Amino acid sequence: MQDLERFVQLVLAGHKRSVARAISLVENEAPVKFPLLEALYPHAQKAYVLGITGSPGAGKSSLVDQLIAYLRSMSLRVGVLAVDPSSPYTGGALLGDRVRMIRHATDAGVYIRSMGTRGHLGGLSRASRDVLRILAAGGCDVILVETVGVGQSELDVMGIADTVAVVLHPGAGDVVQAFKAGIMEIADLYVVNKADLPGADKVVAEIREMLDVSKPHAPWRPPVVKTSSQEGSGIDALWQAALQHRDYLQRQGLWAARRREREAEEVMELARDLLVRDLTRRLRETAGSLPALREVREGLRDPYSAAREVAGRLLQQLEGRA
């Protein structure tokens, strides 16, 4: 990239195609990745990141769709990062089942990006941090991070959010399932969606009960809000609850502290990724010339001792002993 500075200016100006291109460059591990993210980083600090997770079928996509409309009505710029660890696809165009959101795609103040698993060196949560910073630098005031399902990858991804909203709906076993899946530990607020269906109040009560039992003295008690994507109700309450949590973080000095603690962890992850990339390249160069790999391919040797030999050789080479 010859003209990095000009490109950075375009991203900072919120130029939609440049933002999309920046994300693609970073996702593809282009050589410009590090310089680009270093240049954008100082401008990526203000966005508020709201994570939205919960079991499939809870209506998260509709909720996100309505949140976008709500935030746009206040003239806020909105980024959406839809993360699906079960999808191999990554990109701007492929929105999977998130068809509804497409109506916002032409809005100049809305940036939607979906993200699958394929080809993210350091994992999905690592990659999503980078994308988040690009969206923030592009001028998004709020970034909604939506995940499908409640697997470990989803929990990890939620580690990038300032506030995590867990969406449940009136359905047998839902609450208990969510609590079992480790969701409780990351929830800053609960959303009972499909509140027009019978049983919504029971779910609200169940959540409160769980909170009473498990977190009686926690400094932050997650609020529980009811929404109905069907009726379009409760979105304002959801947003107010999120802001409450944001205020709490800021009041307690946790806002910056949490972000910086994560960034320090990121340094180690990023450094490891850089080293792994470097070593993988060297490994490929080295392995071809070693008999170990050929021996495994011919069924003459176990992969474990071969790996020990290959790794040992590489370290020796690095240390100038070979």
Place this chain on the structure above:
Amino acid sequence: MQDLERFVQLVLAGHKRSVARAISLVENEAPVKFPLLEALYPHAQKAYVLGITGSPGAGKSSLVDQLIAYLRSMSLRVGVLAVDPSSPYTGGALLGDRVRMIRHATDAGVYIRSMGTRGHLGGLSRASRDVLRILAAGGCDVILVETVGVGQSELDVMGIADTVAVVLHPGAGDVVQAFKAGIMEIADLYVVNKADLPGADKVVAEIREMLDVSKPHAPWRPPVVKTSSQEGSGIDALWQAALQHRDYLQRQGLWAARRREREAEEVMELARDLLVRDLTRRLRETAGSLPALREVREGLRDPYSAAREVAGRLLQQLEGRA
């Protein structure tokens, strides 16, 4: 481990607690991991690995339960590796919802192991290969690898199987969903479970149609079998279809070829893991003494340039330039 040789003998004799302990040692990345797996490897070649995957609710666990009983009735020793990427738990005792299988737990010819995601350095599919070899060395003739769900991790795990059975059931959109999720590319045979429910024949027809369209000239056409865990029917047909695929692999010379190709890939993964482990240790030692990490923690610096510095320093150190 002072007496590796004696321990290896116990594992090879199929001593149940030793097999379990070997798995735990390997999962915990104990120093004995490599020597142990190197010793077991030559004895881990004969087991047939049947992968069983499909969307949640398809009744995979009941199916596995009945397969165990069926294989035991032929006096085959059976290993079961139940992989759940959404569960943080790993271990012998925690079988999650797989309660039914517990009835086999006391059978000396059945080895059941469940596996979650936590703490597997090289990922779940990497770790499951090691566990598979231990089960095989312990004398299992057949190893059933069951995954919940159909996410990317599940697809990766299925890469360790000789034959992959995809389980579907009569339910709206199931077939299309499965094909969308990339399941089709890994299926060697299809199982339509809950065949006692209405709509089973429609699912069978849909699968055949999909196969006609997508794989009209493939050298192996995946058979479609109907089972009913409720009625206990179809297990024999399922097993015969699996054996058909195994015979096909052997006839075409693919059996050993595929395994060796995977093992060669494994060498690179294992070598990378060894290097990453070594480097992570060195990184931790190095990072503390570098100002970069402190600067990030104090909000004075972006994580990207800090990571570049940390990684660069480490390589310099390795190369004896610092």
